[in-house]
Amino acid sequence: MISSTSTILAVGAAGKFAGLVVPALAERGVTVRGLVRDASQGEAVRKLGATEIAIGDLRDGASLDAALQGVDAVFYIAPAFLLDEAEIGKGLVDSAKRAGVRRFVFSSVFHPGLRTLGNHAQKAPVEEALLTSEMEYTFLHPTVFFQNFTASWPKIVETGVLAEPWSVDVDPRFSRVDTATSPKPQPLC
Numbered sequence: 001m002i003s004s005t006s007t008i009l010a011v012g013a014a015g016k017f018a019g020l021v022v023p024a025l026a027e028r029g030v031t032v033r034g035l036v037r038d039a040s041q042g043e044a045v046r047k048l049g050a051t052e053i054a055i056g057d058l059r060d061g062a063s064l065d066a067a068l069q070g071v072d073a074v075f076y077i078a079p080a081f082l083l084d085e086a087e088i089g090k091g092l093v094d095s096a097k098r099a100g101v102r103r104f105v106f107s108s109v110f111h112p113g114l115r116t117l118g119n120h121a122q123k124a125p126v127e128e129a130l131l132t133s134e135m136e137y138t139f140l141h142p143t144v145f146f147q148n149f150t151a152s153w154p155k156i157v158e159t160g161v162l163a164e165p166w167s168v169d170v171d172p173r174f175s176r177v178d179t180a181t182s183p184k185p186q187p188l189c
Contacts, residue, residue: 005031006030006031006072006073007030007031007032007033007052007070007071007072007073008025008030008031008032008033008071008072008073008074008075009033009035009054009067009068009071009073009074009075009101010022010025010032010033010034010035010050010075011035011058011074011075011076011077011092012035012036012076012077012078012079013032013034013035013036013041013045013048013050014034014036014037014041014044014045015077015079016147017077017107017145018075018077018107019045019048021075022034022045022048022049022050023048023049025049025075026048026049026050026051027049031051031052032049032050032051032052033050033051033052033053033054033067033071034046034048034050034052034053034054035054035055035056035067036053036054036055036056037055037056037057038055039053039055042055054066054067058078058079058088058091058092059084059088059091061091061094061095064091064092064095065095065098065099068095068096068098068099068101069099071096071099071101072101072102072103073101073102073103073104073105074092074096074101074103074104074105075105075107076089076092076104076105076106076107077106077107078122078123078126080119081118081119082122085119085122085123085126086121086122086123086124086125086126089106089122089123089125089126089129090125090126090129093126093129093130093133093135094129096133096135097133097134097135101135102135102136103135103136103137103138104130104133104135104136104137104138105137105138105140106123106126106127106130106137106138106139106140107140107142108123108126108127108139108140108141109123109141109142110141110142110143111141112124112127112141127139142177143176143177144176144177145176145177145178146176146177146178147178149162
């Protein structure tokens with residue numbers, strides 16, 4: 001169980017979605033260490049509620065090892081559409097194991113086994129690494145974020161049409177998630 005004395009590493013803390021996790025974790029009273037790629041992002045992440053800042057690169061094992069020292073849990077959402085995401089994610093899992101991390105929360109995708117979508121297929125090896133890691137883990141499988149409408153919202157209002165690329169021949173069951181106003185989340189770690 002993660003307690004108020006725990007330290008949680010939020011990977012990509014300056015990002016669109018991990019940046020929403022930082023304040024939620026800070027509200028729970030845990031120490032949030034925000035992993036950012038560039039020191040210039042540190043102040044913004046502190047304003048979100050991070051107590052500590054770690055600067056690192058997901059492709060640099062030494063920087064990950066340093067960022068994970070003393071960490072009890074990890075929240076990880078990869079940057080979108082990394083070509084080598086599977087290797088990066090597996091490397092992060094390995095670093096977390098070496099550091100003695102107890103819990104790992106991985107924000108994956110809906111249907112990570114869907115190999116025809118490259119960004120989905122890249123998540124499955126990371127999930128497999130976590131399944132065999134002996135850490136406690138949680139997989140988040142979000143589908144569609146309401147925030148994805150931000151850029152097209154003026155056109156939707158103007159035309160009254162919300163067009164989506166779903167086949168009428170296939171049952172596209174999914175749920176939408178509002179990351180900004182969703183009910184208070186259950187503990188991530």
